[in-house]
Amino acid sequence: MTTKTPTAPTPTPSVEAPPAIMTGEALQPLTLADRCDSCAQPGQSRWKMAATTEEPLIFCGHHTRRFLAKLRASTPYASLINPGVIA
Numbered sequence: 879m880t881t882k883t884p885t886a887p888t889p890t891p892s893v894e895a896p897p898a899i900m901t902g903e904a905l906q907p908l909t910l911a912d913r914c915d916s917c918a919q920p921g922q923s924r925w926k927m928a929a930t931t932e933e934p935l936i937f938c939g940h941h942t943r944r945f946l947a948k949l950r951a952s953t954p955y956a957s958l959i960n961p962g963v964i965a
């Protein structure tokens with residue numbers, strides 16, 4: 879008697895980063911009042927950069943995807959990306 883254990887292939891994510899990222903301190907969830915710093919569309923991600931003590935940077939989905947590599951390379955000490963932005 880053999881027990882067959884089905885092994886479903888593990889889906890590999892299409893992107894390196896998970897849909898939601900939070901590092902360092904907890905950041906407030908984004909609201910409609912949070913607007914992209916580049917184009918004033920509704921914010922989809924918030925970044926606190928180590929190099930500055932100013933207000934966090936906020937970007938819409940378009941600008942989050944556009945600047946993601948640069949933002950992560952700038953070593954934010956806290957970041958929050960709404961699910962679905964990176965996909």
Ligand SMILES: [Zn+2]
Pocket residue numbers: 914915916917918919937938939940941
């Ligand atoms: Zn934008």
